Amino acid sequence: MSETAKLRIGDNEIDLPVLVGTEGNRVMDITKLYAQTSCITLDEGYANTGSTTSQITYVDGEKGILRYRGYPIEELAERCDFTETAYLLIHGELPSADELEDFRRNVRLHTLLHEGMKTIFAGFPRDAHPMAILSSVVGALAIYYEDALRPNDPDHQELAIYRLLAKMPTIAAFGYKQSIGQPFIYPENHLTYCQNFLQMMFAVPSDRYEADPDFVDALNLLLILHADHGQNCSTSTVRMVGSSTVNLYSAISAGICALWGALHGGANEACINMLEKINNDGASIGKFVDRAKDPNDPFRLMGFGHRVYKNYDPRAKIIKGVCDRLLKKHSVASPIFDLARELEEVALSDPYFIDRKLYPNVDFYSGIIYRIMGIPKQMFTVLFALGRLPGWIAHWREMHDAPGGMRIHRPRQLYTGSSQRKFVPLIKR
Ligand code: SDX
Numbered sequence: 242m243s244e245t246a247k248l249r250i251g252d253n254e255i256d257l258p259v260l261v262g263t264e265g266n267r268v269m270d271i272t273k274l275y276a277q278t279s280c281i282t283l284d285e286g287y288a289n290t291g292s293t294t295s296q297i298t299y300v301d302g303e304k305g306i307l308r309y310r311g312y313p314i315e316e317l318a319e320r321c322d323f324t325e326t327a328y329l330l331i332h333g334e335l336p337s338a339d340e341l342e343d344f345r346r347n348v349r350l351h352t353l354l355h356e357g358m359k360t361i362f363a364g365f366p367r368d369a370h371p372m373a374i375l376s377s378v379v380g381a382l383a384i385y386y387e388d389a390l391r392p393n394d395p396d397h398q399e400l401a402i403y404r405l406l407a408k409m410p411t412i413a414a415f416g417y418k419q420s421i422g423q424p425f426i427y428p429e430n431h432l433t434y435c436q437n438f439l440q441m442m443f444a445v446p447s448d449r450y451e452a453d454p455d456f457v458d459a460l461n462l463l464l465i466l467h468a469d470h471g472q473n474c475s476t477s478t479v480r481m482v483g484s485s486t487v488n489l490y491s492a493i494s495a496g497i498c499a500l501w502g503a504l505h506g507g508a509n510e511a512c513i514n515m516l517e518k519i520n521n522d523g524a525s526i527g528k529f530v531d532r533a534k535d536p537n538d539p540f541r542l543m544g545f546g547h548r549v550y551k552n553y554d555p556r557a558k559i560i561k562g563v564c565d566r567l568l569k570k571h572s573v574a575s576p577i578f579d580l581a582r583e584l585e586e587v588a589l590s591d592p593y594f595i596d597r598k599l600y601p602n603v604d605f606y607s608g609i610i611y612r613i614m615g616i617p618k619q620m621f622t623v624l625f626a627l628g629r630l631p632g633w634i635a636h637w638r639e640m641h642d643a644p645g646g647m648r649i650h651r652p653r654q655l656y657t658g659s660s661q662r663k664f665v666p667l668i669k670r
Contacts, residue, residue, distance in 0.1 A: 245257060248278075250278050253278055255277045257274070260294075264299060264301065281655075283655050288548065291472075293480070295472070295636065295639060296333065296639070297309070297310065297636060297639060298310075300549050302549035302550045304552060305555050306555065309330055309468065310330065312335075314555055315555065318462050321335075321465060323434055323464040324433075326465045327406060330634075330635040331402065331635045331638065345434075347403045349407065350407070351403050351408060352407045353411065353427065354385075354415070357385060358385055359425065361381055362374070362425075363419070365416075365420075367420055367422070371417060371420065372507070372623060373501075374420075375416060376497040376498045376501070378412045379405070379490060380494035382404065382490040383490040386404060389401050390488040392489060392637075392641055402634050402638075410437065410438040413626075413627060414438060415441075418441075418442075426442075427441070434461075435460040438460070439452040439457065455570060459567060459613075462560075464627060467629050468632050469629065469632025472636075473505065475505060475633065476629075478496050479492045479493060479633045479636060481650045482496075483640060483641070484647060484648065492633075496626075496629075496633045500622060500626055500629065509544070509608045510622055511604075512604050512608055513577070513609075513612065515529075515542070516581055516608075519584070526587050527587065530542070530587055542599075543604065543605075544601060544602060544604040545588060546600075546602065547599075553601065554600060554605075557600070557602055560610065567610060568613065571613065573613055578606075604625075607625075
C-alpha cells in the first residue's frame with residue numbers, strides 16, 4: 242500500500258503521494274500541488290527540495306556514502322580508470338573490454354581542436370583565469386562544431402559527448418600554455434587520458450616528457466572522485482540550461498561557470514589560498530578558526546562543510562590518504578599539508594564545527610595533490626571540471642531521456658514587491 246502525506250491548507254486537505262527511493266529515502270511528490278491548492282512551496286537554496294529522480298549517483302550525507310551507478314566510490318577509485326568511470330556514469334553499466342576499447346578509441350579520435358580555435362586563446366590576456374578560458378572555449382565548440390548541435394539527435398548527442406570528453410583536456414592544457422607563453426603541445430593519442438593531459442600541460446617541444454606514473458595515478462583517482470555528485474550546483478545548472486534544449490556544449494559551458502564559484506568547485510583554489518594565508522600569517526590556527534566561527538566575519542574555512550555531507554566526505558578521506566603517500570614517496574615536505582591536518586584536527590574538536598556537522602569536503606586536500614603534481618592553483622578548479630564532465634553529461638542525457646519527456650525548468654516565486662502603483666513622469670520625480 243503506497244504511503245501518502247496529508248496536507249491541509251485552509252479548508253482544503255489533499256493527499257501527497259510519498260515516493261520511496263532505492264535506499265529507502267522518502268519524498269513527498271508535490272507535482273500536482275499547484276493544480277490542487279493554487280499554492281507552491283518556497284525553499285531558498287533548495288535544501289529541502291528534490292529537482293528530479295535520478296539513477297546516476299547515490300549520496301548518503303549522514304553516513305558519508307557515495308556510489309556511482311551503485312558502485313562504491315572506494316571500489317571504483319581502486320579498480321577503475323577515469324575513462325571506464327566516465328563510461329559507467331554516462332551509460333549506466335561497467336563496460337565490457339570491447340565496449341571500453343571502443344569508447345576509448347572514439348574519445349581518442351576527437352582530442353584535437355579545430356585549428357581556428359587557437360586564435361581564441363591568442364586573444365586572451367596572459368592573466369586570464371583558466372576557468373574563464375575553459376567556459377569560453379567550451380562554449381565556442383558550438384561555433385566550430387555546429388554539425389552536431391541537436392540535443393535530441395542520438396548521433397549528434399554521441400558525437401558531442403565524445404568531442405567534449407576528448408577536447409576539454411586539450412582546451413585546459415592550451416589555456417595553461419597560453420598563460421605561460423609556451424607553445425601548445427598537441428595530444429598524443431597513444432597515451433592514456435591522464436598521461437595525455439599531463440604531457441599537454443608540461444611537455445615542451447625541445448625536451449622529451451614522461452609523466453610520473455605516480456602523478457598519472459593520482460590524477461586518475463582525483464578525476465574519478467570528482468566525476469559526479471548528484472544535483473550539486475553545477476550539475477543543476479547543466480540540467481537547467483539544458484532543459485531549454487540548447488546544445489550540450491553550451492549547457493556544459495554554463496556548468497563550468499557555476500563550478501567556478503568559491504562556494505562550489507572554486508573552493509579547492511580558495512582553500513590553498515586560505516592555507517597559504519594562514520601559513521604566511523604565522524598566527525595561530527586558532528585565530529582563523531575563531532574568525533570562521535564569527536558570524537560577523539565573512540571568513541569561512543574553505544574546503545570545509547557541505548550541504549549534504551554531515552559526516553566526513555568519503556572523497557576527502559581518500560584524497561587525504563593519497564596526499565600522505567605521495568608526499569612520503571616523493572619525500573616532499575609540505576607545511577601546507579601539515580597545516581591542513583592540524584586545522585582539521587582543531588576544527589573537528591570545536592563545538593561550533595561539531596554542532597554544525599562541518600567536516601573537510603572534497604576540496605580540502607585536493608589542492609595539495611595538485612601542487613605536488615606541479616599544477617598551478619588557478620588550474621585546480623579546471624581539473625575539477627575535467628573530472629565532473631562525465632557526471633554533467635550523464636545528468637544531461639538522463640534529463641533528455643526522461644520517460645515522461647523533458648520539461649523546461651521554470652521555478653515559480655513568491656512575489657513580495659510593490660503592489661500596483663501609478664507611473665510618475667520624469668519631471669515629477
Ligand atoms: C563542493 O553540492 C555538492 O555536492 C558540491 C560538491 C560536489 O562534488 O559537487 O561536493 C563540491 O562544492 C564542495 C563544497 C565546497 N565549498 C566550500 O568548501 C566552501 C566553504 N563551505 C561553505 O561555504 C558551506 O559549507 C557550503 C557552501 C559548502 C554549504 O553551505 P550550506 O549548506 O548553505 O550551509 P550554510 O552556509 O547554511 O552553513 C550552515 C552553518 C552556518 O552557520 P549558522 O548560520 O548555523 O551559525 O554552518 C556554517 C554557516 O556559517 N558554516 C561554516 C562553513 N560552512 C558552513 N562556518 C565556517 N566555515 C565553513 N566552511
